[in-house]
Amino acid sequence: MKLKHIIESQQFTVPSLYDLFERADQMKKIVKRGGTRDYQNKVMATLFYKPSTRTRFSFESAMYRLGGSVLSTEQAKEFSSEIEGENLEDTIRIISNYSDVIVLRHYEEGGAKRAAAVSPVPIINAGDGSGGQHPTQALLDLYTIYSECKTLDGLSVAFVGALDQGRTVRSLAYLLGKFDRIKLYFIAPLEMTIKNDILEYLDERGVSYQLADSTDGIINRVDVVYQTRIDKKRLINKDVKLSQYNIDKNVLSKMKYNSIIMHPLPRSVEIDPAVDTDPRAAYFRQAENGLYVRMALLTMLFENEE
Amino acid sequence: MKLKHIIESQQFTVPSLYDLFERADQMKKIVKRGGTRDYQNKVMATLFYKPSTRTRFSFESAMYRLGGSVLSTEQAKEFSSEIEGENLEDTIRIISNYSDVIVLRHYEEGGAKRAAAVSPVPIINAGDGSGGQHPTQALLDLYTIYSECKTLDGLSVAFVGALDQGRTVRSLAYLLGKFDRIKLYFIAPLEMTIKNDILEYLDERGVSYQLADSTDGIINRVDVVYQTRIDKKRLINKDVKLSQYNIDKNVLSKMKYNSIIMHPLPRSVEIDPAVDTDPRAAYFRQAENGLYVRMALLTMLFENEE
Amino acid sequence: MKLKHIIESQQFTVPSLYDLFERADQMKKIVKRGGTRDYQNKVMATLFYKPSTRTRFSFESAMYRLGGSVLSTEQAKEFSSEIEGENLEDTIRIISNYSDVIVLRHYEEGGAKRAAAVSPVPIINAGDGSGGQHPTQALLDLYTIYSECKTLDGLSVAFVGALDQGRTVRSLAYLLGKFDRIKLYFIAPLEMTIKNDILEYLDERGVSYQLADSTDGIINRVDVVYQTRIDKKRLINKDVKLSQYNIDKNVLSKMKYNSIIMHPLPRSVEIDPAVDTDPRAAYFRQAENGLYVRMALLTMLFENEE
Numbered sequence: 042m043k044l045k046h047i048i049e050s051q052q053f054t055v056p057s058l059y060d061l062f063e064r065a066d067q068m069k070k071i072v073k074r075g076g077t078r079d080y081q082n083k084v085m086a087t088l089f090y091k092p093s094t095r096t097r098f099s100f101e102s103a104m105y106r107l108g109g110s111v112l113s114t115e116q117a118k119e120f121s122s123e124i125e126g127e128n129l130e131d132t133i134r135i136i137s138n139y140s141d142v143i144v145l146r147h148y149e150e151g152g153a154k155r156a157a158a159v160s161p162v163p164i165i166n167a168g169d170g171s172g173g174q175h176p177t178q179a180l181l182d183l184y185t186i187y188s189e190c191k192t193l194d195g196l197s198v199a200f201v202g203a204l205d206q207g208r209t210v211r212s213l214a215y216l217l218g219k220f221d222r223i224k225l226y227f228i229a230p231l232e233m234t235i236k237n238d239i240l241e242y243l244d245e246r247g248v249s250y251q252l253a254d255s256t257d258g259i260i261n262r263v264d265v266v267y268q269t270r271i272d273k274k275r276l277i278n279k280d281v282k283l284s285q286y287n288i289d290k291n292v293l294s295k296m297k298y299n300s301i302i303m304h305p306l307p308r309s310v311e312i313d314p315a316v317d318t319d320p321r322a323a324y325f326r327q328a329e330n331g332l333y334v335r336m337a338l339l340t341m342l343f344e345n346e347e
Numbered sequence: 348m349k350l351k352h353i354i355e356s357q358q359f360t361v362p363s364l365y366d367l368f369e370r371a372d373q374m375k376k377i378v379k380r381g382g383t384r385d386y387q388n389k390v391m392a393t394l395f396y397k398p399s400t401r402t403r404f405s406f407e408s409a410m411y412r413l414g415g416s417v418l419s420t421e422q423a424k425e426f427s428s429e430i431e432g433e434n435l436e437d438t439i440r441i442i443s444n445y446s447d448v449i450v451l452r453h454y455e456e457g458g459a460k461r462a463a464a465v466s467p468v469p470i471i472n473a474g475d476g477s478g479g480q481h482p483t484q485a486l487l488d489l490y491t492i493y494s495e496c497k498t499l500d501g502l503s504v505a506f507v508g509a510l511d512q513g514r515t516v517r518s519l520a521y522l523l524g525k526f527d528r529i530k531l532y533f534i535a536p537l538e539m540t541i542k543n544d545i546l547e548y549l550d551e552r553g554v555s556y557q558l559a560d561s562t563d564g565i566i567n568r569v570d571v572v573y574q575t576r577i578d579k580k581r582l583i584n585k586d587v588k589l590s591q592y593n594i595d596k597n598v599l600s601k602m603k604y605n606s607i608i609m610h611p612l613p614r615s616v617e618i619d620p621a622v623d624t625d626p627r628a629a630y631f632r633q634a635e636n637g638l639y640v641r642m643a644l645l646t647m648l649f650e651n652e653e
Numbered sequence: 654m655k656l657k658h659i660i661e662s663q664q665f666t667v668p669s670l671y672d673l674f675e676r677a678d679q680m681k682k683i684v685k686r687g688g689t690r691d692y693q694n695k696v697m698a699t700l701f702y703k704p705s706t707r708t709r710f711s712f713e714s715a716m717y718r719l720g721g722s723v724l725s726t727e728q729a730k731e732f733s734s735e736i737e738g739e740n741l742e743d744t745i746r747i748i749s750n751y752s753d754v755i756v757l758r759h760y761e762e763g764g765a766k767r768a769a770a771v772s773p774v775p776i777i778n779a780g781d782g783s784g785g786q787h788p789t790q791a792l793l794d795l796y797t798i799y800s801e802c803k804t805l806d807g808l809s810v811a812f813v814g815a816l817d818q819g820r821t822v823r824s825l826a827y828l829l830g831k832f833d834r835i836k837l838y839f840i841a842p843l844e845m846t847i848k849n850d851i852l853e854y855l856d857e858r859g860v861s862y863q864l865a866d867s868t869d870g871i872i873n874r875v876d877v878v879y880q881t882r883i884d885k886k887r888l889i890n891k892d893v894k895l896s897q898y899n900i901d902k903n904v905l906s907k908m909k910y911n912s913i914i915m916h917p918l919p920r921s922v923e924i925d926p927a928v929d930t931d932p933r934a935a936y937f938r939q940a941e942n943g944l945y946v947r948m949a950l951l952t953m954l955f956e957n958e959e
Contacts, residue, residue, distance in 0.1 A: 075694040082381040084411050086404065092731035095747060098698065098724045102751035105696050105722040110411040112404045115728065116421065119398035127613040130620075135401060135612065138635040139408035306747065307739040314742075329750040388687040390717050392710065416717040418710045422727065425704035433919040436926075441707060441918065444941040445714035 086140035179212030202269030384414035485518030508575030698752035791824030814881030
């Protein structure tokens with residue numbers, strides 16, 4: 042697949058995902074050998090309208106491991122300090138003169154698409170708006186499952202937490218729906234259950250899923266638990282104990298020996314640090330995989346230019 | 348010409364300007380070929396007391412395309428967090444130990460000159476105070492005219508907007524005054540007309556110019572329109588319609604087929620986006636030229652050290 | 654000595670200090686020759702929870718002079734924007750996937766130690782809390798004395814200023830206590846005298862020292878004056894003139910011809926700029942030495958990994 046920009050998860054077909062993951066595997070080997078200088082002439086701009094040091098560092102490290110350079114800002118709004126409301130399009134047209142790829146975190150849903158429409162260099166969406174997309178997160182999540190479970194077919198995956206708001210959960214559920222014999226569990230307090238658009242999509246594709254408000258009888262059967270935060274203040278029924286959605290040593294003891302626990306991080310109380318040393322705790326490996334997937338994406342974009 | 352620091356437009360003679368532009372042409376070719384590693388041992392510090400991501404990225408990209416590295420801050424005031432009023436001179440003396448060239452944006456007029464007085468490494472003024480200088484902007488503006496019009500002699504140039512405050516307009520008018528058979532038009536609402544010091548300078552040099560409060564009868568005759576913003580709030584006579592100073596498709600249709608429209612950017616309403624696709628819209632090429640001119644200046648500074 | 658992390662001055666034995674200083678001498682030569690590319694595969698992360706452009710630039714320049722790359726933030730708290738109180742340990746675990754060494758400035762005493770406990774890559778403490786450590790500052794201070802005086806034995810050193818709060822004074826006094834025939838003078842207004850823990854340590858080691866509230870009869874005898882700021886507001890006895898602790902041309906005239914004046918910078922009024930041109934003014938050379946010492950430390954950390 043020829044990639045021009047990376048805007049949303051929907052761009053990726055199953056074969057292109059396997060291509061990407063094979064390439065990410067290679068990148069892991071390259072990093073362990075000390076990186077490459079192959080892309081030393083490339084300049085990446087990280088244009089963040091909202092700070093996110095974690096995501097920014099992951100992209101910038103990917104560029105450095107490929108040998109390239111980085112223009113970096115977490116205060117992209119300062120572009121517009123002189124006039125209110127300078128448009129994103131003008132900013133992109135200017136920055137594209139100074140860089141070979143632009144990693145954009147914008148505050149508005151659709152920001153990345155607007156940027157891509159005018160940019161002569163590739164745009165990578167690093168999150169646009171809270172209801173928008175964050176495709177590289179979804180891709181590194183899927184790669185982590187593939188890398189840990191050695192397959193993407195026939196898996197059962199439980200999503201736990203405030204599923205109505207989770208950009209990452211929505212995107213990952215979407216991507217998992219493309220694979221065979223997948224079974225998804227959406228476990229959340231009633232007021233935070235997964236939204237209907239995702240369920241309709243899964244229905245269309247004939248993907249098996251189940252909604253629940255408790256992990257009981259599910260956590261012990263799944264291959265993957267994808268854990269997310271729950272904001273206490275959003276809880277309507279105050280009798281519900283949020284701690285029942287947390288993972289601690291006790292919950293861990295019920296899980297399959299070869300299952301994994303994932304989390305987009307940062308975490309709060311929903312995963313007890315006592316779980317960290319268990320081999321099933323995959324969340325720090327998941328963060329590591331962000332590096333390899335982003336390196337893989339960058340090389341795909343650069344190759345397509347040639 | 349031996350350059351030690353780049354502080355103000357007045358440093359540049361006509362032959363040194365042609366030297367610079369020839370070098371900028373070479374830099375353009377080098378960038379198209381993927382840049383060079385010739386300056387990989389050089390470190391640039393961008394010391395910005397006020398954020399300006401656009402200008403900073405342009406300088407930093409110039410350094411990267413030459414193979415070098417960048418120390419970067421947009422919060423240079425944090426140097427003085429421990430004591431109020433640490434002097435600029437001490438800061439420069441310290442940073443000069445860590446870098447081979449310092450790009451300084453200071454909040455006070457004359458800041459760059461003060462820095463240069465104590466710095467063992469070259470200082471480049473990236474703007475000092477609102478009434479101060481921003482010489483690299485003036486140079487890239489002039490280079491753009493040269494690059495688009497293939498000459499700097501015999502040109503007619505109209506400046507449009509709030510000309511009393513425009514640091515870029517003032518510097519460019521100054522530089523254009525050095526060339527032969529130039530005709531300048533200063534078009535502004537009465538209360539925002541160009542200041543007398545520039546007109547006196549043009550008189551001394553025998554440069555032909557005309558003041559006007561309307562583009563009528565001028566816009567159709569000039570080779571270059573240099574468009575700037577007008578702050579609505581500054582308008583005294585509320586009967587004046589600012590839209591008469593804007594460029595849209597209608598205005599464009601009156602312009603010469605081989606004229607160009609420039610703007611220091613960011614723009615507001617003074618240029619209609621519908622104009623962008625016209626070949627005469629030179630403002631994004633102007634931003635691109637910032638890269639080549641800054642690369643050229645950096646190499647001139649580095650060579651003079653040898 | 655094998656260094657895994659650099660957390661506190663106490664890690665360094667006398668032989669390891671001489672090793673470090675020899676290496677710093679080499680680094681100075683390497684910088685004068687234009688740096689090296691030997692560490693071009695290395696990525697450093699500067700993770701600053703509080704901005705300190707000076708210290709950050711010194712570390713980042715050290716990495717660039719070694720050929721490496723830098724991930725940089727002065728807003729590390731933004732990691733936790735999504736949830737309050739994300740723990741430092743998780744942040745370090747994630748960033749260690751993206752970099753080969755982490756330079757940490759944390760707001761809490763003990764932050765660096767906590768980071769080192771979980772980090773697979775070396776942690777360098779660039780200051781943790783106001784009562785904490787800043788070991789690389791102490792090392793560059795000691796290196797400056799060694800480099801200027803050609804020895805660390807038999808020296809007399811006067812510390813002047815608000816000595817109760819000075820993290821750098823405390824650490825340097827500690828390190829000097831390891832050498833032979835050292836004589837220390839602690840000169841401060843009564844309410845700002847050096848704390849007892851340091852004096853007890855010096856007693857244990859049999860180091861000779863003297864407390865005083867005036868430089869009279871001392872300043873003319875010492876090899877090194879280590880000058881620090883005094884915050885006027887902290888003075889209880891308003892009859893005390895702080896200017897008596899300042900160094901100007903008059904004080905300078907009383908000092909030994911081969912003595913040196915040091916200051917961690919930034920300075921306020923405690924050193925008159927008129928002193929700057931005197932060869933005994935060593936404070937800008939001290940800032941320069943920060944580069945060489947930090948390069949030396951980085952290479953030691955990288956070699957120990959091999």
